[in-house]
Amino acid sequence: MTAVRAGRDVGSLVDRARGGDPRAVARLISLVEDASDGLREVAAALAPHTGRAYVIGLTGSPGVGKSTTTSTLVKACRAQGKRVGVLAVDPSSPFSGGALLGDRVRMQDHATDSGVFIRSMATRGHLGGVAWATPQALRVLDGAGCDVVLLETVGVGQAEVEVATLADTTVVLLAPGMGDGIQAAKAGILEVADVFVVNKADRDGADATVRDLRGMIALGERDRRRDADAPPRWQPPVVKTVAMRSEGVDDLVEALERHHVWMTEHGELDRRRHERACREVEAIALAALRARLGDLGGRGSLEALGSKVAAGATDPYAAADLLLEQVTDAG
Numbered sequence: 001m002t003a004v005r006a007g008r009d010v011g012s013l014v015d016r017a018r019g020g021d022p023r024a025v026a027r028l029i030s031l032v033e034d035a036s037d038g039l040r041e042v043a044a045a046l047a048p049h050t051g052r053a054y055v056i057g058l059t060g061s062p063g064v065g066k067s068t069t070t071s072t073l074v075k076a077c078r079a080q081g082k083r084v085g086v087l088a089v090d091p092s093s094p095f096s097g098g099a100l101l102g103d104r105v106r107m108q109d110h111a112t113d114s115g116v117f118i119r120s121m122a123t124r125g126h127l128g129g130v131a132w133a134t135p136q137a138l139r140v141l142d143g144a145g146c147d148v149v150l151l152e153t154v155g156v157g158q159a160e161v162e163v164a165t166l167a168d169t170t171v172v173l174l175a176p177g178m179g180d181g182i183q184a185a186k187a188g189i190l191e192v193a194d195v196f197v198v199n200k201a202d203r204d205g206a207d208a209t210v211r212d213l214r215g216m217i218a219l220g221e222r223d224r225r226r227d228a229d230a231p232p233r234w235q236p237p238v239v240k241t242v243a244m245r246s247e248g249v250d251d252l253v254e255a256l257e258r259h260h261v262w263m264t265e266h267g268e269l270d271r272r273r274h275e276r277a278c279r280e281v282e283a284i285a286l287a288a289l290r291a292r293l294g295d296l297g298g299r300g301s302l303e304a305l306g307s308k309v310a311a312g313a314t315d316p317y318a319a320a321d322l323l324l325e326q327v328t329d330a331g
């Protein structure tokens with residue numbers, strides 16, 4: 001892969017991406033994903049075009065039906081004439097692409113549609129992981145003119161929470177009989193879900209799962225109402241689907257639209273996006289700071305200061321002050 005050096009190249013890539021050229025979009029994502037030399041230029045060229053896409057995160061246990069649901073949502077968006085980006089992030093896999101082959105197969109319906117961009121990303125061992133690479137890829141899809149971006153992440157551990165910080169709306173999928181209801185409560189999923197989907201409703205136990213979830217939501221709301229100053233809050237709806245047969249997708253689309261309207265009316269969309277931008281800037285600044293700390297040599301290096309602190313020759317606060325002084329001087 002050759003590095004993009006001249007600003008003209010990046011500019012024309014962005015133009016082509018905005019014109020709907022999937023290869024240009026793929027190239028831009030690779031540039032940001034690999035943290036290439038062109039990263040800054042890409043970010044600068046994209047900035048004026050960003051802030052339009054509605055980012056919907058989909059998360060849940062492996063095999064719950066995220067990709068199938070994503071595919072049906074793509075269809076629904078295309079039927080409305082919207083341009084759609086799909087980003088499938090696998091936080092557990094170090095392999096880009098191959099690990100998500102199943103998704104690729106399911107997404108084949110859309111392979112020849114120029115209004116749909118699909119990209120898989122593996123983020124384990126990747127610089128800052130999901131937290132670093134995903135926002136950059138989201139920016140590309142947003143800047144390329146996607147009206148909607150669907151962000152699929154397998155719900156393992158922290159992934160739900162991370163996906164929630166990156167999306168405007170977070171959809172948590174569950175399936176009957178997986179003990180997910182109880183897990184949901186444990187993992188704090190109730191806090192991050194804006195919309196619940198009980199998929200595989202063709203299986204036994206779907207109604208019980210829906211009831212359990214509604215019960216938990218109601219309980220949480222009752223506790224919260226005790227606090228008279230609590231601001232109005234969105235009540236996450238529970239939607240039953242059979243994604244495999246596109247059943248219930250209209251209800252899901254409607255729930256997403258309602259959440260979007262609610263957020264806009266309550267200033268929540270702006271608040272979330274502002275928070276997201278802050279975290280993004282902070283992450284980049286901290287990474288730069290860390291790199292500079294690592295570059296320091298001699299008596300003022302972290303190693304040297306560590307030795308002094310270990311020997312009791314200085315205290316860790318004084319040492320940290322010294323370290324920061326050098327970095328800011330150098331900057």
Ligand SMILES: Nc1nc2c(ncn2[C@@H]2O[C@H](COP(=O)(O)OP(=O)(O)OP(=O)(O)O)[C@@H](O)[C@H]2O)c(=O)[nH]1
Binds near residue numbers: 060067068242244
């Ligand atoms: N019975 C039933 N099976 C479904 C339904 N939706 C999806 N499936 C099947 O469940 C399996 C997993 O679906 P995916 O959409 O790949 O699930 P996923 O959550 O994306 O899976 P990972 O990305 O591997 O975590 C596939 O074999 C689907 O055909 C449904 O509504 N009912």
Ligand SMILES: [Mg+2]
Binds near residue numbers: 068
């Ligand atoms: Mg999947």
